[in-house]
Structure formats: C-alpha cells, structure tokens
Amino acid sequence: MDSEKLQFTTECKWVLENKAFINLMRQVLIINYFNLKDIQVIFHSYLLEAFMFVDCGEYTTDLTTHKLVRNDPLYIDKATVHIRDFCGSRLINEEFIKFLCERLGTCAIDLLKENNYSHLQYMIQVFRERIMEPFTGDDMEFQNVLDIDEVSPNLPQYVSEETREIMKENEWLIDIKYNDIKKMFDPVVDRIIRLIYIQLSNNKENCSTIFLTGNFCENKYLQNRIKKEFSHHVNNISVPDCPEAAVARGAVIYGLSIISTILDDVEFDILKPAISPKGLKYTYGIKYNWKGSEDPTHGGKNCRFKTLVKRGTEITFDQTFSFNFKPESNQASESFAIYYTQKYNIEYCDELGMTLLGKLNIDLPDVHLDNRRIDFELTFGQYEIIASTRNENRQKHEITFCYPNDDF
Structure with a gap:
C-alpha cells in the first residue's frame, strides 16, 4: 500500500475520532486567550462588526482583521486584511544606540561593538530592564542613570580625549531623562499608529475592537498611546493578561480551527476532483x-x-x-x-x-x-x-x- 495514502488515512482517522477533543481544546484556549470581559467583547463583535489584532513583537508588527463567524462552536474566520512591517521593539534598541553615539561618540560605540560586543548587548539589556520596560509616559519626572563603569568598563578607552574629560567630570554617569526616552520610543510608536490607521482604512466593515498582543504590547507607553489615539475610532481596546503568551496560544487556536474546518467535509474532500483552470x-x-x-x-x-x-x-x-x-x-x-x-x-x-x-x-x-x-x-x-x-x-x-x- 502507498505509504503516503496510509499516512493520510491514519491521520484522518485520528482527527475524526478526536474531533470533540479538538473543539474542546479550542474552547479552552480561547477562554484562556482572553479574560471573560474580552470574550464578551468578541461576541459583541460577532453580532455587529469586525475586530483587529495588533501583534507587536521584537522584530515585526502584524495587523490582521477578523470576524467571528459563529459562536457555537467558536469559529474565527481567516484574516481579510493584513499588514506586516519590520518595526518591532528592537528599533528602540537602535534609538538607544544612537543616543549613546550622541553622548560618547559614534567612533567609540563602533569600536565597542567591534571589540566588546557582549558589553554593548549588556548595556542594551540594562536599558530594556531599567528604562524601556517600566516607561509609561505618565511620569514626566521619570529618568534613570547609566553607570558606564558598571555596564561597560572597557568603553572609556574608546572615547575621544574631549569626551573623556567631560565624562570624568560626570563620573562616567549618563542621565537618561524623560524626553530622551520618549524620543527613542516615538519613531516606533508613531509608525505602529500609522499602520493601524492604514489597516482601519482598508477594513471593509467597521472595526469595533482592537486586541493588543506580542511582547512589545506589554509596554504601558505603547498601550496608552494607542488607546489615546483610537479610543474614538473603536469601542474597545483590550490587552490580554500576557500579551506575549497570547501569540503562542493564538497560533494553537488557529491550527486547531484549520483542522476542525477540514474535518467538516473531510469525507467529501477525498472524493472531489482536481480543480481545473x-x-x-x-x-x-x-x-x-x-x-x-x-x-x-x-x-x-x-x-x-x-x-x-x-x-x-x-x-x-x-x-x-x-x-x-x-x-x-x-x-x-x-x-x-x-x-x-x-x-x-x-x-x-x-x-x-x-x-x-x-x-x-x-x-x-x-x-x-x-x-x-x-x-x-x-x-x-x-x-x-x-x-x-x-x-x-x-x-x-x-x-x-x-x-x-x-x-x-
């Protein structure tokens, strides 16, 4: 017997026997994907309009528009509008490096990158943990101090004589103030906001809800900017308890929904002829x-x-x-x-x-x-x-x- 046909028959038998389990898994995952309030929002969207996912990760931002096709069982249709742009949180790292170049000189940072790359990576890690992640934009007194001797003791040897004298007077401490941080965030956040406007303009139906997912959407400043910008355009802007984990759960939900859809007509699909031009x-x-x-x-x-x-x-x-x-x-x-x-x-x-x-x-x-x-x-x-x-x-x-x- 043909091994490929045997594998196909075996897989079809398994999914047919476990269809109830698959539907149960989808229900559980969706309930865990959002909280109860979010579930109610989705049902409202099903009755009235579409909803959008804004998935902001480290490297990319993906925007997709969906509709809930039915609620028993839950079934979300595939994306009808999609945008992908390479404007994730990593771009803020690049803005931070630009900031360091302004304070310490481009040549010094280039030499650090070439000779002590791990030191530069550690500086970025410290920046993300102490400054980027806690930044909300609400406290205009928010600031932090970067101690060069602590985060990169090899860096002073690469700076120019003029910069070295200035940094010695400052005890190799760099003040990073509110406006400095905002300047690093805004180019990326503004770009994401522009993408949401484009996505809304492409939607064929009114969008009632925006869900923010991905690790960058854990940042309160990004959340606040999006809510402020679009609160008059959509009824609800919701953030899952764990935006980063929501992406993984969503991937499983999507995979299960595809399997479930295939199962609906699997016995008929086997009999369908090849599609002609x-x-x-x-x-x-x-x-x-x-x-x-x-x-x-x-x-x-x-x-x-x-x-x-x-x-x-x-x-x-x-x-x-x-x-x-x-x-x-x-x-x-x-x-x-x-x-x-x-x-x-x-x-x-x-x-x-x-x-x-x-x-x-x-x-x-x-x-x-x-x-x-x-x-x-x-x-x-x-x-x-x-x-x-x-x-x-x-x-x-x-x-x-x-x-x-x-x-x-």
Missing part, C-alpha cells in the same frame, strides 16, 4: 496615476487603467499577476483602486462598464531612502481575490475581496 469573465487591473510631462490624462483626470489580466485568460488558482512601481520621493502613502470590466481593452477607470472591486491603502515608510520600489500583486484564489504589496524592506500589505458574483 478557469477562464476569467472580466479584465482586472488598477487605477494607475501616471506622472510626468508625457503622461496621459482624461478630461483633466489622472485615471489611467493599468491592465493586470485580461478577460478570457485561463488561470490556475493562486496564480498571481503583478507589476512593479517606484513611489515619488517623500511620498508617505499610496492607494490602489482595483477595477474589473467585461471590456477587453480599456484605457481609463471612469469609462462605462468599469466596476470598483475595492481599494488597498498602504503606508510608505523610510521616505529618506532612494530605492523604495514596490511589487503590487493580484492573486486569484479558489474563493477570493487577494491584492497585496511588498516593498524591498519586506513590508507587506494585503486585502481580500470576493469574486464578482458571475466570475466565481
């Missing part, structure tokens, strides 16, 4: 804002249609069509309007027969960088169309649309 009934593309002296306009409007795939094209599911573009210098955001039409050739988005499928709004950070080229992709899945962008810094935005009724 399909021919698209519409031409799909985006509104493309051409710029430059020779760029065409239409009635004074800059609404050129950029075709990505034409009507009649045979596609396989999960096939992607893309194009690459470069934003203008200092451009901080972009909006992609996705259209479809029965016409084969089309030039402008405001012509008859054009229908708006939806929009994808994206954030464009790092405006100081010259090369910020972006790949826009339109992926045709089995049940949905996914519009996504990815830049060369690996920042990603994604939104899901339903097919037009007669093109499914």
Whole structure:
C-alpha cells in the first residue's frame, strides 16, 4: 500500500475520532486567550462588526482583521486584511544606540561593538530592564542613570580625549531623562499608529475592537498611546493578561480551527476532483496615476487603467499577476483602486462598464531612502481575490475581496 495514502488515512482517522477533543481544546484556549470581559467583547463583535489584532513583537508588527463567524462552536474566520512591517521593539534598541553615539561618540560605540560586543548587548539589556520596560509616559519626572563603569568598563578607552574629560567630570554617569526616552520610543510608536490607521482604512466593515498582543504590547507607553489615539475610532481596546503568551496560544487556536474546518467535509474532500483552470469573465487591473510631462490624462483626470489580466485568460488558482512601481520621493502613502470590466481593452477607470472591486491603502515608510520600489500583486484564489504589496524592506500589505458574483 502507498505509504503516503496510509499516512493520510491514519491521520484522518485520528482527527475524526478526536474531533470533540479538538473543539474542546479550542474552547479552552480561547477562554484562556482572553479574560471573560474580552470574550464578551468578541461576541459583541460577532453580532455587529469586525475586530483587529495588533501583534507587536521584537522584530515585526502584524495587523490582521477578523470576524467571528459563529459562536457555537467558536469559529474565527481567516484574516481579510493584513499588514506586516519590520518595526518591532528592537528599533528602540537602535534609538538607544544612537543616543549613546550622541553622548560618547559614534567612533567609540563602533569600536565597542567591534571589540566588546557582549558589553554593548549588556548595556542594551540594562536599558530594556531599567528604562524601556517600566516607561509609561505618565511620569514626566521619570529618568534613570547609566553607570558606564558598571555596564561597560572597557568603553572609556574608546572615547575621544574631549569626551573623556567631560565624562570624568560626570563620573562616567549618563542621565537618561524623560524626553530622551520618549524620543527613542516615538519613531516606533508613531509608525505602529500609522499602520493601524492604514489597516482601519482598508477594513471593509467597521472595526469595533482592537486586541493588543506580542511582547512589545506589554509596554504601558505603547498601550496608552494607542488607546489615546483610537479610543474614538473603536469601542474597545483590550490587552490580554500576557500579551506575549497570547501569540503562542493564538497560533494553537488557529491550527486547531484549520483542522476542525477540514474535518467538516473531510469525507467529501477525498472524493472531489482536481480543480481545473478557469477562464476569467472580466479584465482586472488598477487605477494607475501616471506622472510626468508625457503622461496621459482624461478630461483633466489622472485615471489611467493599468491592465493586470485580461478577460478570457485561463488561470490556475493562486496564480498571481503583478507589476512593479517606484513611489515619488517623500511620498508617505499610496492607494490602489482595483477595477474589473467585461471590456477587453480599456484605457481609463471612469469609462462605462468599469466596476470598483475595492481599494488597498498602504503606508510608505523610510521616505529618506532612494530605492523604495514596490511589487503590487493580484492573486486569484479558489474563493477570493487577494491584492497585496511588498516593498524591498519586506513590508507587506494585503486585502481580500470576493469574486464578482458571475466570475466565481
């Protein structure tokens, strides 16, 4: 007997026999994922609107929008809008290093990094434990003192003569005050807040609740800034008791939900034939804002249609069509309007027969960088169309649309 088929049959038998256990595990994990108040919030979201997870980790921030599809048993649909950006708490470490460079000289910090890297890492650890983690932003008198002799006794040999004299007068102590700390936090926190605004603008339904998860969301300053900024935009902003552990629990919940979903029709899925390629009934593309002296306009409007795939094209599911573009210098955001039409050739988005499928709004950070080229992709899945962008810094935005009724 084919070993792969045997393994598949064995696994299906196990999950079928243990489906009740899987559903029980999902219930327990979800109850532990949030407190009772949060569970009630989720049920409210199910009855009315969507909810968002903002997962702020050490390296990345992920934003996803979900809806509770049903409550008996609990079932959360997969993300319909997703943003990933590399703006985690580690960027605050980099701001701290910049602060040290200002006080001790860039050359000194570079030499410390090269010759005594463990000392630099220890300084960062002390900074995180004594300053970063307890910082709330509420106490404007909050400050701390960094004792260089304690955290990095080898550092003094790398500083310049002028800096050495100044530091000797200060007994090799560096005062880190409230405004210094806030200056380290704000570039990262501001970027996360901007991402939440972009995510809200991409949501197809109103968002009633924001859940803050991930280790960075344990920080009170980040929590307070988000609550202050969005308390008028959403009904609830909730933080689990252990935001970092919530991510791991959520991963298990998601895995169990996938298994449970597969089980619903597992005996039918075995009998399903292979999915054949399909021919698209519409031409799909985006509104493309051409710029430059020779760029065409239409009635004074800059609404050129950029075709990505034409009507009649045979596609396989999960096939992607893309194009690459470069934003203008200092451009901080972009909006992609996705259209479809029965016409084969089309030039402008405001012509008859054009229908708006939806929009994808994206954030464009790092405006100081010259090369910020972006790949826009339109992926045709089995049940949905996914519009996504990815830049060369690996920042990603994604939104899901339903097919037009007669093109499914």
